[in-house]
Amino acid sequence: MHFLTDGEIQETYRIHHAIEDVKMILDDYRNGRLVEANRIVLPASDHSSMLYMPCISTEQKVSIIKTVSIFPENADLPTTQGNILVTDLNDGKHIASLEASYLTRLRTGAMTAIATDKLARKDAGVLGVIGTGRMAFEQVLGVLEVRKIRKMVLFNRTRSKAETFKQDLQDFGIEIPVEIADDVNRLVEESDIVNCATQSKTPVFDGDALKDGTHLNGVGSFTPEMIEMDMETVRKAGQIYLDDMDGAKEEAGEIIKAVEEGIISWDDIDGSLADIFDAEFLRQSGEEITLYKCVGAGYFDLAVANGVMKVKNLR
Numbered sequence: 001m002h003f004l005t006d007g008e009i010q011e012t013y014r015i016h017h018a019i020e021d022v023k024m025i026l027d028d029y030r031n032g033r034l035v036e037a038n039r040i041v042l043p044a045s046d047h048s049s050m051l052y053m054p055c056i057s058t059e060q061k062v063s064i065i066k067t068v069s070i071f072p073e074n075a076d077l078p079t080t081q082g083n084i085l086v087t088d089l090n091d092g093k094h095i096a097s098l099e100a101s102y103l104t105r106l107r108t109g110a111m112t113a114i115a116t117d118k119l120a121r122k123d124a125g126v127l128g129v130i131g132t133g134r135m136a137f138e139q140v141l142g143v144l145e146v147r148k149i150r151k152m153v154l155f156n157r158t159r160s161k162a163e164t165f166k167q168d169l170q171d172f173g174i175e176i177p178v179e180i181a182d183d184v185n186r187l188v189e190e191s192d193i194v195n196c197a198t199q200s201k202t203p204v205f206d207g208d209a210l211k212d213g214t215h216l217n218g219v220g221s222f223t224p225e226m227i228e229m230d231m232e233t234v235r236k237a238g239q240i241y242l243d244d245m246d247g248a249k250e251e252a253g254e255i256i257k258a259v260e261e262g263i264i265s266w267d268d269i270d271g272s273l274a275d276i277f278d279a280e281f282l283r284q285s286g287e288e289i290t291l292y293k294c295v296g297a298g299y300f301d302l303a304v305a306n307g308v309m310k311v312k313n314l315r
Contacts, residue, residue, distance in 0.1 A: 001094055002314055006102040013103075013308050015141045018110035021307035025057070025299050026114075026277045033059040034299050039247060041223060047073050049223070055298035056089065057306070062315070063087040066100055066301045072199060078134055080104060084305045088315060095315060098305055101134070107304040108294060109138030111243055112195070112217045114273055115292035117146035118282045119239065120193050120215035125150040128191030130184060130205060131198035131220055131228075132156040132165035139195045139219060140169065144176075151177050153191060155184045185209040196220055200228045201253075207232025212287040218254065219294040227253040229291075234258040237291035239270045239282065244297040251295040 028034050035056040042050045051068040068082040082100030087093065120143075127149045129136055143149065152169070156162040162180045169178060181187040188194060188209040197220040198204050207230045210216075216237075221228050234240070234254055242248040248255055249266065258264045276282060283290060309315045 002096040002312075004096065004098050004308065004312070006099045009098065009308055010102055013106070013304070013311050015106060015109055015113070015138065015145055017307055017311060018106045018304050019113050019142070019145060021303040022107060022110045022114065022300060023277050025303035026274045028057055028059050029299055030274045033057060034302075036298050038250065039296065039298065041251070044069070044071075047071070053296070053298035053301055055302045057299075057302055058089075060302075060306050061089040062302065062306050062309075063089055064298065064302045064305045066104075066298065068100070068104065070199075080135065084301060086305050086309060096305075096309060098308060100301070100305075103301065103304045103308070104296075105135050105138040107300045108135065108219055108296065109140075109142035110304075111142075111273060111294055111300060112139050112219060112292070113142035113145045114277050115217060115241060116143050116193060116215060118276050118279060119241065119290040119292060120147060121213055121283065121286055122281075124192035124215065126190055126192045127152045128187040128194045129154045129165075130187065130194065130196045132162045133197065135219065136165065136195065136197040137168060139197055139217065140174075143193060143195065143217075144174070147193065149176055149193075151179070153179045153181050153187045155181045155187045188214075193217070196228050198228045199226055201225055202227065203230035203233075204228050206230065207234075207236060210236055210289060212289065215290045215292070217292050217294070221253050221295075223251055224253050224256050227257055229254045231258055231261060231263055234291065235263050236289045238284065238288040239290045240264070240268065241270055241276060241290075241292050242272050243292075243294040243300070245269070245272050247295045247297050248293060252293050255293055
């Protein structure tokens, strides 16, 4: 069995690889070539969770199960840590154990790239980033793959974390000007694209601050109790897309709450990534507000795990 760390994976497997591999798995999904089970989320404590995500691709002849620990109160360790077990379905052999914190962030960033490419204004130039934990970094990389961003604005409740994030961007070689906002609503008012990546149970910005033409990517919340975007944001959205419809009905707190309150119905959801990854540009006007909500699903992890195995020439 091969054992690959985050660092070893990151040496050769990047955001552009992940985008193409996610598109490939979305094609498998759309054509019934996947066998999957809903993600299992178990509470480990009042503040921590364990996630289990299995999936099989009959086309790729590979199976994965990902285990993720989410411990927000970690001080010296990442909040999110993961591992993916990869099995070859030609003979049932377990062929790799992949550290999956980086892959989880990367596949989510690739998904954000696909949604942003189809929904954000072509001339979107200001990217607002709410929540500057580790998940946020690859979301930025995803947006930069599909739009020419001329400025970024960051907000985190702890300003020092935003300052560290800014330095990480610069160390990575990103030369776009970066500002740190003390007022999250000022960030929202200024941004053409807003990436929201928090695990908050209460909205982190005021939907009234959204300007016409904004595209939002909500990727932080993944349980019904987590609601990082308010109901005004959902109400204003002219188009709403989800990463995975079944998963969202169980886990997308903002969307579930909006349905329960009668703001929208599930029939108002315009589709999922599988519906749009190869579609034409979807935005109806420069003034329309669009929303993409992500909770994650096992087949996205299969996409990048299998992609790593191919890039590394391990299968």
